[in-house]
Amino acid sequence: MSAEELAALKAKGIKSVASPGDDPEAKVVKHSPVIALEGKKATVTLPHPQAEDHVIQNIWIEDAAGTVLASRTLAWTDATTSEFEVPEGTASVIAYAFCNLHGVYASPETTI
Numbered sequence: 001m002s003a004e005e006l007a008a009l010k011a012k013g014i015k016s017v018a019s020p021g022d023d024p025e026a027k028v029v030k031h032s033p034v035i036a037l038e039g040k041k042a043t044v045t046l047p048h049p050q051a052e053d054h055v056i057q058n059i060w061i062e063d064a065a066g067t068v069l070a071s072r073t074l075a076w077t078d079a080t081t082s083e084f085e086v087p088e089g090t091a092s093v094i095a096y097a098f099c100n101l102h103g104v105y106a107s108p109e110t111t112i
């Protein structure tokens with residue numbers, strides 16, 4: 001998916017653990033990506049179950065300026081874990097996940 005398409009998904013609204021809107025806690029936790037850093041490798045995970053009609057379709061990372069650094073499109077048969085290489089010189093990253101039924105959720109900003 002292009003950076004423009006990902007931006008269009010974000011424009012519909014972004015939720016997070018810190019800003020859950022009217023989501024109950026369990027729902028926002030299920031959808032919010034978590035970043036684990038190991039050197040320049042960012043592993044992004046979230047505990048959302050995958051089903052044919054209810055699926056995390058995209059996981060991606062951006063820098064603090066909103067530049068998409070890497071993205072992945074998922075099938076419902078894929079696990080909701082993605083590994084990304086963080087480009088040299090990146091100071092921090094934010095991960096996003098898009099659920100086809102519930103929209104876009106963000107991780108906290110994570111300093112590299």
Ligand SMILES: [Fe+2]
Nearest residue numbers: 054099101102
């Ligand atoms: Fe969902």
